[in-house]
Amino acid sequence: MSKPRTIAEKIWDSHVVQEQDGAPALLYIDFHLVHEVTSPQAFQGLRERGLKVRRPDLTMATVDHSIPTTDRSLPILDPIAAAQVARLEANAAEFGVPCLGVHSERQGVVHVVGPELGLTQPGMTVVCGDSHTATHGAFGALAFGIGTSEVELVLATQCLPQRKSKTYQVIVEGALRPGVSAKDIILALIAKIGTGGGTGCVLEYTGAAIRALSMEERMTVSNMSIEGGARAGLIAPDDVTFDYLYGRPFAPKGAAWEEALIRWRQLPTDEGATYDLSVSLDASALEPMITYGTSPGQGIPVTGVVPDPAAIGNAVEREAVEKALRYMGLEGGKPLLGHPVDVVFIGSCTNGRIRDLRDAARVLKGRKVNPKVRTLVVPGSQQVKREAEAEGLPEIFRAAGAEWREPGCSMCIAMNGDEVEAGKYSVSTSNRNFEGRQGKGSRTFLASPLTAAAAAVTGVVTDVRTLL
Amino acid sequence: MKKPFTSFASRLVPLPVRNVDTDQIIPARFLKTISKEGLGDQLFCDWRYDAEGKPKPDFILNQPRWRGAEILLAGDNFGCGSSREHAPWALTQFGFRAVISTSFADIFRQNSMKNSLLPIIVSGDVHRELFELVDKDPDVRVFVDLAAQQLTLPDGRNIEFPVDSFAKHCMLEGVDDLGYIQQHMDAIEAFEKRRTSSINTLAGKGWLPY
Numbered sequence: 001m002s003k004p005r006t007i008a009e010k011i012w013d014s015h016v017v018q019e020q021d022g023a024p025a026l027l028y029i030d031f032h033l034v035h036e037v038t039s040p041q042a043f044q045g046l047r048e049r050g051l052k053v054r055r056p057d058l059t060m061a062t063v064d065h066s067i068p069t070t071d072r073s074l075p076i077l078d079p080i081a082a083a084q085v086a087r088l089e090a091n092a093a094e095f096g097v098p099c100l101g102v103h104s105e106r107q108g109v110v111h112v113v114g115p116e117l118g119l120t121q122p123g124m125t126v127v128c129g130d131s132h133t134a135t136h137g138a139f140g141a142l143a144f145g146i147g148t149s150e151v152e153l154v155l156a157t158q159c160l161p162q163r164k165s166k167t168y169q170v171i172v173e174g175a176l177r178p179g180v181s182a183k184d185i186i187l188a189l190i191a192k193i194g195t196g197g198g199t200g201c202v203l204e205y206t207g208a209a210i211r212a213l214s215m216e217e218r219m220t221v222s223n224m225s226i227e228g229g230a231r232a233g234l235i236a237p238d239d240v241t242f243d244y245l246y247g248r249p250f251a252p253k254g255a256a257w258e259e260a261l262i263r264w265r266q267l268p269t270d271e272g273a274t275y276d277l278s279v280s281l282d283a284s285a286l287e288p289m290i291t292y293g294t295s296p297g298q299g300i301p302v303t304g305v306v307p308d309p310a311a312i313g314n315a316v317e318r319e320a321v322e323k324a325l326r327y328m329g330l331e332g333g334k335p336l337l338g339h340p341v342d343v344v345f346i347g348s349c350t351n352g353r354i355r356d357l358r359d360a361a362r363v364l365k366g367r368k369v370n371p372k373v374r375t376l377v378v379p380g381s382q383q384v385k386r387e388a389e390a391e392g393l394p395e396i397f398r399a400a401g402a403e404w405r406e407p408g409c410s411m412c413i414a415m416n417g418d419e420v421e422a423g424k425y426s427v428s429t430s431n432r433n434f435e436g437r438q439g440k441g442s443r444t445f446l447a448s449p450l451t452a453a454a455a456a457v458t459g460v461v462t463d464v465r466t467l468l
Numbered sequence: 469m470k471k472p473f474t475s476f477a478s479r480l481v482p483l484p485v486r487n488v489d490t491d492q493i494i495p496a497r498f499l500k501t502i503s504k505e506g507l508g509d510q511l512f513c514d515w516r517y518d519a520e521g522k523p524k525p526d527f528i529l530n531q532p533r534w535r536g537a538e539i540l541l542a543g544d545n546f547g548c549g550s551s552r553e554h555a556p557w558a559l560t561q562f563g564f565r566a567v568i569s570t571s572f573a574d575i576f577r578q579n580s581m582k583n584s585l586l587p588i589i590v591s592g593d594v595h596r597e598l599f600e601l602v603d604k605d606p607d608v609r610v611f612v613d614l615a616a617q618q619l620t621l622p623d624g625r626n627i628e629f630p631v632d633s634f635a636k637h638c639m640l641e642g643v644d645d646l647g648y649i650q651q652h653m654d655a656i657e658a659f660e661k662r663r664t665s666s667i668n669t670l671a672g673k674g675w676l677p678y
Contacts, residue, residue, distance in 0.1 A: 017659045018652045024634050026652055028659055038552065040502035049646075066500055080500040087502050131551040131575060147553035147579035148504075149644070157649045159656055161634065165574075195487050196545035196571055229548065231574050295487050316544070320486045413496045422519075434491040434549060436514050 004270035006167050007236050008202040011142040011267070015125050017159055024161040030124040031141075032154050033110045034061040034097065036088040037415070038129030042152035043091040053095040055158045060119065061092045062100040064109045065415050069378050069405035072102060078417060095155070108381020108407045111135040111349035115219065116383050118248025122237035122264040127154055132349045132431065133232075134225040138218035139245075140237035140267050142202070145226060166276040168201035168230065172209040174284030179465035181359065182217035183351060183429070183448035185209065186224040187289035189281055191299040198230030201277060204269065205235045209283035215244040216355035223350045224431050227296035236268035288464055291433045291446040292336055293324030298433070300336070302451060302463050308332035327435050328443050329423070336445070336461045343426035344375040344402075344456040345438070346449050348412035351429035352380030354387045356449040361393045363453035363467055364400040370459030375402035376418065378410040402456065414439045427455040472642035473584050475613040476565060478538040481528055482602045488542060489549035490576060494558045496550070507554055508561030529562070533606060538565040541598055545569070546587075547576025556583040566612050568619070570595050581635040582644065586614060588629045597621075615640060 005013070017026040032055075039061070046053070053059060066081040068074075076082035085102060092099030100107045106117065111132050114120045120136040126143035127133060129151040136143035150160055172185055190197075203225050210218065218235050225233025235241075242261060245251045252260040287301035298321070300306065309325065309332050312318040325332055330339075346352075346360045360377060369375045377397045379385040385407055388394060394404040410418040412430035414437065420426045422441025429452050430437075433444035445461065454464035498510045516527050523530040540559070546569040547555060556579050559567070566586040577587045590598070601608045601622065611620035614636060619627040638645060649656075 018655045022633055023648070024632070026649060026655070028656070028663075037499050041504050041553075044502075065496075078500070084500050084502055129551060129553075131549065145551040145575055147551055147575060147582065149553060149579065149582040153646060153649060156646060157653075157656065158660075159649050159652075161645050161648065163632065194545075195548050196573070199545070199571060199574055226549075226575075229545070229573060295489075297487075316486060319484075323485065415496050415500060432489070432491070432549060434489045436495055437491050440495070440497075440514055 004273035006204060006269040006273045006275060007140055007234055007267050008142060008165070008167055008204060008232070009273070011123055011125065012164055014123070024163050026159045027125060027162040029127050029154050029158055029160060030058060031114070031119060031126045032059045033114055033126070033128035033130070033133070034059060034151070035065055035110045035128070035130060036063050036084045037065045038148050039151055040084065040087050040091065041148050042129070042155055043095065045152040046095070046155055051156045053097055053155045056096040056098070058158060059097045059155070060100070060114070061088055061097050062107055062110050062113055063088055063102055065409045065413055067102060067408045068416050069408045069410045069418055072406055081416065105382050108383065109349045109352060109409055111219070111223065112352060112380035112384065115139065115215070116248070116381060118245050118251035121245065121251070121260070122241060123267050127160065131226040132223050134230070135219050135223040135349055137222040137225065137232050137234040138215060139241055140234055140264070142232055142234065144231040165202045165231065166200055168198055168203045169275040169278040170203050170205045171278060171280040172205065172207040172283050173280070174209055174282045175212065176209060176283050176286065179450060179468050180286050180288055181448045181450055182213055182220040184286050184289040185281065185283060186221045187291065187296070187299040187446065188286050189279070190224065190228045190297045191289070192281065193228050193279055195227060195295050195297040196229045198225065198228040201230045203228070203230045203233035204275070205233060210235055211238065214355060215240060216353040219353065220350055224296065227431055237264050288448060288451050290336055290451060290461065291444070292328065292330060293321065294327050294433055294435050295324065296431065296433060296446060298324055299446070302447070302461065303335070303337060305335050306330055306332050337463060339461045340425065341373055341427050341455045341460060342424040343420045344373055344452050345378070345411040345426055345428040345430060346376065346452050347378030347380065347410055348430040349380065349409070350431045351449050352378060352384065354384050356429065357384070357388050357393050358391070359449040360453040361396045363450055363457065363464060364402065365396050367400055367457045369401035369456045371401070372459050373456050375456040376405060376411060377402050378405045379407045381407045411438050413437065414442070420444070427452045427461065470584055470642040470644065473586065473614050473639040475611065475615070476538065477609045477611045478565070479534070479607060479609050480539045480541040480568070480598060480602050481534050481537045482541045482599055483528060484543050484599060486543040487545045487548055490547055490552050490555040491549055493547070493555040494552065499552060499554055504557050505561070507558040508563070511558040511562045536563070538563060539610065539612070540564050540567045541602060542567050542569045545571050545573060547580070548573040551575045551579070553579045553583070556580040556585045560585050568595070568598065581632070581639060584639055586612065586639065588612070588619060590619070590627060590629060594627050
């Protein structure tokens, strides 16, 4: 009997090309996603060294960060963004990399399109010059974000020198209560372990509450692994995974599907395998979560109170909270419920999938957005947009007074003109509440699509359970 | 060819903030560039300049006394968040050669070493002591020796710090890891042949842009 292994260890072992004493292992990369922001310098590096893309057939590019979410038939007004997008399309053409460009009917946020095309599959190694690559871990893939130098290495060689990470089991038992969603699980986890809690680790999400999630909800959880410091976060594949993949354009077909299933069913962590670290959460005790500060770990139940710095003994911790509250213009010891909101953003690689839009529509249907609130609904991809249209969701959003936009990263990173003005408050379904993340001086409360939609209706931070 | 990383002595710029994310190091709106250059002026942009774009005199990097210092003494969990390599590009173009903290985010640490920016991990005690030293005497200097993996304090004490042996080799020699991987191209080809029969790949599936 060989030693019991975790899923992360199994994927690691099957992708090591070479391992020498002292040197990092050479890890083979099955799938490389590329976007316009972190790739131009890498393609330029290849050009300067006279190298080709080794496996364009294992590489896919799309535009998402810099593109406007307005009418796609119009040119991009920002000349710098336009040049960056054009550069990606030109690089892809020059190096033979498939590219879902601005006018592609498959364009979308990189971590939305990979899975929905069936390109992300269990047991794969997946990288992208983007920290939210962890999203793909929801399929039982070892997926992690890399820098531009590493993008260049993978383009050139399809490999990365890597050290094995520690394994960290996240056990989420119990069942979520109504109004509480996958986003609340991950915000509660990060609040518990802190933004550096998973540094050096690959997370594996286990337990009944995780098994009960749909693929889209699982992606919301694994997506934010990096906000807990972990480069990767996996969920073992099961029938939910296989049902999602079956019939997708790039999923295996016929006999290859049957063979893949046999392989994929061997991936889950063996009985008796051990992890370096572990943490438990009780899903049945969770409430809708919201962040109050400038770090994703600064989250509280929506009915809770903002921590009072005066009550924090540890000086470093106290200063961190004081700094965050100063930026956010909030007072410690007070509840967030009822706090005015100026903008609501529903979208991103965390919460821009059809399930998320359905959640938002559930709250907005038959209601009106508060006239003081600008509400943006941004589908994660053209396919999500089409699905939403087929279900009549845009009509619900428009009737409520929300804006229905074209797919992209939009207000999650505010590179494309979709911004929150300085000093304004947004409830956002994205993944980061860092200072200025949604525009210079913007103030972000991170929450689920349900909680965000509730704030759009009332104009204040709201417990969505009062509207369901 | 990058410049080999050599040992040096420098003053320390204290930035006692926890969880500094890469959006603070360089805000996303500057990532529309297709170049690696010209990012030093945008380092910590939103902390460094006011709404009119004028340097804020109270921000440490704007204070003339710190000019020329090559080490950033940062708070815990430095470089978290986005994977943007623009963060180490901006730090090195500003003039930093090392950052000292108790911990670094994984992607930032890797990106830094690929750009000859040394992340130095010290214990909480040494970290506190360094802040106290700078507080007492802003001109205090420490010596950084990557080969020995040592930080030498003004009183002569040597503090060892961990560094990945491979990344250290690359930094000291001024080489990147492409050359290392290319030595193993035969192994990569053999791996690809071996696994196409047993592991699903995306090849040969009519892979076309839509």
